[in-house]
Amino acid sequence: MNLIKKQIVLKELKGGEKLQSVREMSTSLRVNPNTIQRVYKELEREGLAYTQRGTGTFITEDDSILYNLRGDMAKDVIEKFIDGMRHLGFTNKEIVDVVSSKLNKGE
Structure with missing residues (x-):
């Protein structure tokens, strides 16, 4: 599911574009078709995809x-980063300083 979300955010998959069939996707990712079917259903539940009977999932x-997907994914990345830094004992100021330093160096 995260792979598809990332492809959407990177505009590798665009609005209205058809996803691979469950069988094609399961073959290319080497996972059980039931897993892909659950992913597609979850994408529908989140409003990121819809299925047209007999045509496919889009x-x-x-x-x-x-647009909101991009912001939600960014928020998740930031939260994981901050949690990781806090587990390493960094204060909020130290976290900001590390990020600022990296951004200023263009890394």
Whole structure:
């Protein structure tokens, strides 16, 4: 699911674009088709995809949902980073200093 979300955010998959069939996706990722079916259902539940019976599963064309996905994914990355830094004993100021230093160096 995260792979598909990342492809959407990177615009490798665009609104209205058809996803691979469950069988094709399961073959290319070497996972059980039931896993892919669950992923597609979860994407639908989140409003990121819809299924047209007999045609396939497609990425939503709702730009606001696609835009919000990027922000939600960024928030998750930041939260994991901050939690990791706190577990290492960094204070908020130290975390900001580390990030600022890296951004200023262009790394």
